Amino acid sequence: MRWLMGLVVLLTLARPAGAAEQELELSIDGRTTLATLRAPASMGPDTPLVVMTHGTLAHKDMEVIQGVAKALEQRGIASLAHTLSLGLDRRKGMYDCAVRHDYLVDDAVAEIGAWVNRVRGLSSQVYVFGHSRGGNQVARYLAASQAPPVAGAVLLAPVTAKAEADLRASYAQTYGKLLEPFLEQATKEVAAGRGGEWMDVPGFIYCRNAVVTARAFASFYAADAGQDTAALVARLKLPVLVLAATKDTVVPDVIASFAPSADSSGGRIKLEKIEDADHFFRDLFAEDVADRIAEFIKQTR
DSSP: OHHHHHHHHHHHHTSOGGGOEEEEEEEETTEEEEEEEEOOTTOOTTSOEEEEEOOTTOOTTSHHHHHHHHHHHHTTOEEEEEOOOTTOTTOOSSOOTTSOBOOOTTHHHHHHHHHHHHHTTTOSOEEEEEETHHHHHHHHHHHTOSSOSSSEEEEESOOOHHHHHHHHHTHHHHHSSOSHHHHHHHHHHHHTTOTTOEEEEEEETTEEEEEEEHHHHHHHHSOOGGGOHHHHHHHOOSOEEEEEETTOSSSTTHHHHHHHHHHTTTTSEEEEEETTOOTTOOTHHHHHHHHHHHHHHHHHO
């Protein structure tokens, strides 16, 4: 039945361009997650398809995701942009900071994997893409499997170990209180099996005066090896394209972070700069990103 469902969707996608965009739903761990599937009018089983993961607290319809997805469609490449649930059912738009936070960084691994499995019947060439923190989460997904069912990965301005360390270091300046007491409390609660305990904290990621579970706070602020995206990528065996923006002030060290592994990878890891782009690759920079992805896919097919 799975192949039949994939065939029905594939036939639908083969209609003219006006019918090439679909909203999809997928139940993961009891929550409904949402995605947008975009495809060229001539979609077939050999059409490359890119599964796209957004950045921190963001969503599938943000400008950088939509811009790149639409540019890929114009280049004959399909995409599926999904919204991470972040513990919520049918989440849409940016995460509302007034809502309590109970989700982990690694929750994205299962969700990315579920969407990859969902589209494998549509294309024989599936790639994964992640922007910002989504780039790190895509790397975590790939590192969690010895044989990921994808042809390659694209990381757009991915979060680095230094960016995560800077986030911790700037906590007191941003929120007016030291991070360490809250992180110590969260770590103790998790160790005692009380990770679901709620904490009132002066700030959580981008949200001021947040209510967050101990496990969520520890997941984002405790240092762990998985925060080093470059190290994760260095261990992979599949082709990876890393794109850095030369005017990125959010993650300014992408080039410095990935250069050593790119230089020693024998060409498996490609590190490229997009001149004058900032972290969000607006307007024509999305076209440049799509051009680089299209060339990468051409070289890896």
